[in-house]
Amino acid sequence: MAVTYHSGKDAAEETAEQVAALGGTPLVVRYDLDDEQAIREAVGQVGSAWGGIDVLVLNAVVWGDAIPRPGRPQPPFEEVPASQWQETLRTSVDAVVTPRRS
Structure with a gap:
């Protein structure tokens, strides 16, 4: 392993x-x-x-400014900016095949 x-x-x-x-x-x-x-x-x-x-x-994830931490409330789903979701998806899906470009 x-x-x-x-x-x-x-x-x-x-x-x-x-x-x-x-x-x-x-x-x-x-x-x-x-x-x-x-x-x-x-x-x-x-x-x-x-x-x-x-x-x-694959367990990579990009949290941006919303890194989960104990005692820190997470924003509701509908308040997460589209750009943050796109970066998360890019890391979680695309990164398996190609490296991310910053």
């Missing part, structure tokens, strides 16, 4: 430790949706370790 991260290396390593404790063989790999070369390198690392990718779980 490959555990990827963009900036949360410590959390990725903690997850990998949990996978190892359950008998799995984790691989921690940095994955940057904004950098096509980094994407290729991450896919290459996983391919070298296991010969390919059988299942991909």
